[in-house]
Each structure stands twice: as structure tokens, then as C-alpha cells.
Amino acid sequence: MNGDLVVNLVALRNGDRQELEFVLRELLPRVRRWLLRLLGPRSDLDDATQDALIALAGALPRFKGESKLTTFAHRIVLRTSYRYFRRRKREEKLTLVPAPPDTVDPEARVMGREALRQLYRCLERLPKKRRVAFVLCCIEGLSPAEAAELEGVSGVAMRSRLSHARAEVLRRVGHDFDLGRVGQS
Amino acid sequence: MNDDDFIRRISQNARDAAPGLLSADQGENMIAHAIAAAQQQAQRRRHRRLAALAAVVLLGGMGLGWGASQHDPEPLHAQLPTGDQLTATPGADFRVASASVQLRHVEVRHGVVLFDVSPLEGEERFEVTTADTVVRVRGTVFSVERENGRTSVRVYEGRVELEHEGHRQMVVAGWMWLGGNLVTLGEGRLEQAGIAAALTRTQRASAAVSDPAVGTHAGGLEFQPAEPIAAQQPSEGGETEVSEATEATVLAVVPDDTPRAVPTAAPRAAAHVTHSQVRQWIASRDYGRALVAARVHHWTLLEADALRGLRRFEEAANTYLRVSNEPRAAYAAARIRFFELGDAASALTALDTVRPGSPLDERVLGLRTRLLFRQGRQHEAQQHAADYLRRYPEGGLADWMSELAAQR
Numbered sequence: 001m002n003g004d005l006v007v008n009l010v011a012l013r014n015g016d017r018q019e020l021e022f023v024l025r026e027l028l029p030r031v032r033r034w035l036l037r038l039l040g041p042r043s044d045l046d047d048a049t050q051d052a053l054i055a056l057a058g059a060l061p062r063f064k065g066e067s068k069l070t071t072f073a074h075r076i077v078l079r080t081s082y083r084y085f086r087r088r089k090r091e092e093k094l095t096l097v098p099a100p101p102d103t104v105d106p107e108a109r110v111m112g113r114e115a116l117r118q119l120y121r122c123l124e125r126l127p128k129k130r131r132v133a134f135v136l137c138c139i140e141g142l143s144p145a146e147a148a149e150l151e152g153v154s155g156v157a158m159r160s161r162l163s164h165a166r167a168e169v170l171r172r173v174g175h176d177f178d179l180g181r182v183g184q185s
Numbered sequence: 186m187n188d189d190d191f192i193r194r195i196s197q198n199a200r201d202a203a204p205g206l207l208s209a210d211q212g213e214n215m216i217a218h219a220i221a222a223a224q225q226q227a228q229r230r231r232h233r234r235l236a237a238l239a240a241v242v243l244l245g246g247m248g249l250g251w252g253a254s255q256h257d258p259e260p261l262h263a264q265l266p267t268g269d270q271l272t273a274t275p276g277a278d279f280r281v282a283s284a285s286v287q288l289r290h291v292e293v294r295h296g297v298v299l300f301d302v303s304p305l306e307g308e309e310r311f312e313v314t315t316a317d318t319v320v321r322v323r324g325t326v327f328s329v330e331r332e333n334g335r336t337s338v339r340v341y342e343g344r345v346e347l348e349h350e351g352h353r354q355m356v357v358a359g360w361m362w363l364g365g366n367l368v369t370l371g372e373g374r375l376e377q378a379g380i381a382a383a384l385t386r387t388q389r390a391s392a393a394v395s396d397p398a399v400g401t402h403a404g405g406l407e408f409q410p411a412e413p414i415a416a417q418q419p420s421e422g423g424e425t426e427v428s429e430a431t432e433a434t435v436l437a438v439v440p441d442d443t444p445r446a447v448p449t450a451a452p453r454a455a456a457h458v459t460h461s462q463v464r465q466w467i468a469s470r471d472y473g474r475a476l477v478a479a480r481v482h483h484w485t486l487l488e489a490d491a492l493r494g495l496r497r498f499e500e501a502a503n504t505y506l507r508v509s510n511e512p513r514a515a516y517a518a519a520r521i522r523f524f525e526l527g528d529a530a531s532a533l534t535a536l537d538t539v540r541p542g543s544p545l546d547e548r549v550l551g552l553r554t555r556l557l558f559r560q561g562r563q564h565e566a567q568q569h570a571a572d573y574l575r576r577y578p579e580g581g582l583a584d585w586m587s588e589l590a591a592q593r
Binding site for chain 2: 017020021024025028032033035036037041045046049050053054055056057058109110111112113114115116119120138139140141166169170171173174
């Protein structure tokens with residue numbers, strides 16, 4: 001048992017294709033979500049997803065069950081995303097999670113998209129590790145300790161990166177009053 | 186709203202975003218392709234291990250060492266079965282202790298050896314040792330020199346971790362480790378080759394990058410050029426903002442973890458501040474100080490931002506409108522007039538100053554449509570809604586515009 005996704009570790013380690021397909025199928029939505037948050041809205045999100053799945057397909061047979069499977073997978077997706085940080089591609093149209101129309105200001109919806117673009121434009125200018133720290137801790141909501149475990153660094157290092165990342169984001173976009181209104185109904 | 190709230194809000198917005206949906210077929214194809222590709226990679230790794238084993242046997246048969254002849258005028262070039270390149274100065278003495286895929290280990294006894302190491306995968310390791318130092322790399326271009334009982338390591342691209350007398354040190358591109366000290370890269374033998382290899386590696390990696398704002402220079406250092414302020418303040422001067430060094434170079438010195446202190450300079454020091462400092466004050470909600478400095482320097486857009494932060498909305502809106510050729514300013518004025526002052530008519534007037542073709546076109550059209558609707562100018566609002574749907578069929582306001590356009 002791995003605590004989150006119930007898989008047959010023995011079958012995985014024995015190279016059981018059906019088990020591998022099952023695990024990849026279960027992980028796919030999470031992989032895409034993690035990549036979107038790491039890379040931002042981009043036209044090559046599908047390419048990144050494919051690369052991450054290839055890396056997972058190669059690594060899953062070696063999964064020993066010592067950590068949660070989703071943590072193991074997240075770590076691999078993180079490594080894949082590093083290769084994409086340098087590549088700048090045309091931004092992809094986004095789909096915001098739809099909210100009930102009578103509670104969401106239509107203006108706020110377009111501001112939400114713009115805010116997302118601005119945020120990722122800012123994140124693209126950060127050093128990669130600080131960018132990842134911001135995504136993992138602020139957007140994904142992981143604690144610095146959890147994020148540090150994913151990145152394989154100390155908690156002190158992760159907190160330092162996060163602090164610098166937050167300061168940089170605030171410096172670049174903190175004065176944007178419109179961004180500050182995003183999320184207000 | 187404080188900084189934490191701001192971060193929380195924009196992070197929640199990012200969290201709410203969803204990637205485009207994949208059809209079931211697309212998902213299954215991706216999974217099938219992933220499994221097939223992973224199997225091919227595993228096969229290639231097996232072949233490389235066999236080739237490396239053969240090379241180790243061959244190198245072992247050559248006498249465990251490699252000493253370049255002092256009479257060779259040219260550097261010696263060699264390639265390991267794993268694709269890593271070695272270049273040695275005439276007279277260099279080094280030994281390939283292991284050339285397996287999992288562990289490549291070279292001992293440098295004397296002279297200079299330049300390494301161009303392919304990016305490592307998984308748990309593969311590449312190590313270079315001298316009598317007193319261990320250098321561990323992850324895919325980089327660097328040289329190791331052993332001369333007169335002293336080891337020096339020069340990094341041209343990427344980074345290496347070295348261990349010396351029980352202490353670990355990271356050395357990044359553009360720096361060298363010289364007998365225990367970290368200094369900027371100085372001239373050394375095989376430098377030309379090192380820089381050339383680093384440039385090649387960087388160009389390969391940057392081939393897909395289309396942003397001309399990011400670049401490298403010889404030595405593999407990465408930099409981000411100053412952020413131009415002309416886009417925000419086309420008619421005003423100001424000091425160009427210089428970005429911080431990237432984390433890669435900061436790692437070469439002890440990183441400063443101490444939080445920055447909030448500036449406590451008195452307002453009379455505003456005469457000496459920079460444009461970026463004022464922006465920072467606004468970002469940290471020090472609006473009063475920002476306002477004084479912005480007025481001293483006639484930075485109208487920043488002045489308007491500071492006034493808005495102080496909730497002096499009428500003044501802020503009027504000040505924004507004084508900024509010419511800046512769509513953001515006119516749009517901000519319109520929003521303040523409508524959302525803060527409840528004046529749809531003057532908000533529309535402010536929007537009229539925004540020229541078409543700006544990055545804010547969609548938002549301007551959206552706001553204009555809403556303002557017309559609020560003013561009861563239904564017919565005009567519907568025309569604008571139709572225009573919006575024609576230009577931005579998948580825009581954020583498309584569904585609201587569709588409803589408006591469909592009303593009779």
C-alpha cells in the first residue's frame with residue numbers, strides 16, 4: 001500500500017503492463033495539472049505531459065513504495081518541467097474553472113486570465129528553483145518541508161527560495177491594483 | 186490588502202486554472218506512447234552499459250593510465266563510450282578508473298584535462314578526482330588542473346560540486362576554484378576549448394528559445410537584461426532597472442538569506458531615489474513616500490499609482506489621464522471612475538482615450554460594453570457585444586456577451 005493511490009507494487013515491479021497503464025491513467029490528470037502550474041499556460045503543455053509520462057513509465061517499475069506514489073510521481077514531473085523552463089512558447093488559451101455565473105463578475109473572469117498571464121510572465125523571469133518554490137508552496141499549497149522533500153533540498157534552502165520568490169513577485173506585480181482585485185466577487 | 190493576501194489571491198487564481206481537456210483517445214495514445222518510449226530507452230541504456238564494459242576492458246588492457254606524450258604539440262582528445270569528451274594538455278597524466286554508464290571516474294594526476302560531460306540521467310555519476318579533491322558533475326563543461334601540488338577547477342558551463350578536505354563547494358559557470366578559494370574565472374589552459382564547448386552546449390539548449398531578452402555570454406554565465414521602463418513611462422526618464430544576478434551565480438557566493446529591511450530614509454531623500462525604488466515602495470504599500478518621490482521626479486504614472494493606494498481616487502483618476510500614450514493609465518482611470526466613484530459616464534470618456542491595438546483591447550472592449558449596458562444604452566452595448574464575440578470568441582467575457590447579444 002502506498003497511502004494514496006492503491007496499486008499493486010509487485011505487479012508494477014514485475015513490469016505488468018496493465019498495472020502500469022492503470023497507474024499512468026490515474027496519474028494523467030494530476031500530471032497535467034502539475035505541469036500547468038509549473039509551466040503556466042503554454043502551447044507545448046501536451047509535449048511536456050508526454051515527456052513526463054515517458055519518464056514515469058520508465059521510473060514506476062523501480063518504485064519501492066517508500067513514499068507516496070503521488071509524491072514519487074510529482075518529483076518526476078518536476079524534473080521534466082525543468083527542461084521546459086527555458087523554452088518560451090506561444091501562450092495557450094486557458095480555461096478557468098467555471099464558476100456559477102450569478103456569483104462571478106464577468107469582468108473578473110477576464111481579469112483572472114490576465115492575472116494568470118502576468119503571474120507566469122513574472123515567474124518566467126525568476127531563477128528556476130525560486131520559480132518552483134513559489135509554485136509548490138504558494139500555488140500547490142505544499143508546506144516548505146513537503147516542497148523541500150520533493151526537490152531534495154533542505155527545509156532552510158526551500159524557505160529561502162520561497163522568500164526570495166515571493167519578494168520578487170511582489171516587486172514585479174504587487175503594485176498592480178487590478179491583480180489585487182482578482183478573486184473578488 | 187497586505188502582501189500575504191495578495192499572494193494568496195493570485196495563487197488561488199492560478200490554482201483555479203485548468204488545462205485544456207484531453208479526450209479519452211488522446212490520453213490512451215499518450216500512455217501507450219509513453220510505455221513504448223520508456224522500453225526503448227531502457228534498451229538503449231542496456232546497450233550503452235555493454236559498450237562501456239567493453240571500453241573498460243580495453244582501457245584496462247592499455248595499462249590503466251593515459252599519459253600524453255610531452256612531444257605531442259596538440260592537446261589530446263578522447264571520448265568515452267558514454268559520449269563524454271576529454272581534452273588533455275600535452276604532458277597531462279590521467280587515468281580512466283571507470284567508464285560505466287552508472288559511474289564515470291577519471292583521476293587527474295598532473296596537467297589539465299577538460300571535460301564536456303553529457304547530461305546525466307537518474308543515478309548516473311561522473312566524478313573527477315585528484316590527490317586531494319573530488320569533483321562531481323551533472324552535465325557540464327569544466328577543467329581540472331593539478332599542478333605543483335595544487336588543484337584548480339574551472340567551470341565553463343553548468344555547475345559542479347567538489348569536495349576538498351571534508352568541505353563541499355559548488356562551483357558554477359564563470360567561476361573557478363583555486364586551491365580552496367572561489368574566484369571569478371581566470372585565464373587557464375584549454376580555456377578556448379572550454380568556452381567553445383560551453384557555447385555549443387548553450388546554443389543547443391537555447392535553440393527553442395525565441396525570447397531575445399535572455400542570453401548568455403562566453404563562459405556560460407546566464408543573465409537577464411534590464412527591464413525597460415519605456416513601456417510604462419514612454420515620456421519620462423528614469424534609471425533602468427537592473428535585474429538581480431541569477432541564482433546560478435548567487436550560489437557561487439554565500440547566498441544572503443536575510444530579509445531585506447524596509448527602507449527608512451526620510452522623505453527629503455526622495456531626490457536621490459530611482460524609479461525602481463519607488464515601484465518597490467508602492468509594492469510594499471509605502472504609498473506616502475512613493476507619492477513624494479514620484480512628484481519630485483515627475484513620474485506621473487507612479488504618482489497615480491500612489492494616489493490610488495492612498496484611496497485618493499479622484500486625484501488618482503485625473504493623474505492617470507495626464508499620462509499620454511499609456512493604455513494602462515487610461516484603463517485604470519476608467520476603472521477608478523466606475524468602480525470607486527460610480528461614474529459610468531466619465532469612465533466611458535476615459536476609455537475613449539485608449540487607442541485601438543493595445544494589449545488591453547479585450548479588457549477595454551469588455552468594460553466599455555458593461556458601461557454602456559449600465560447606462561441603459563442597450564443597442565450600443567449589444568453592438569459592442571457582437572464586436573467582442575467576433576474578435577474574442579473564446580474570451581473571458583464571451584458567455585456574458587453572448588447573453589447580452591441575444592437579448593431583445
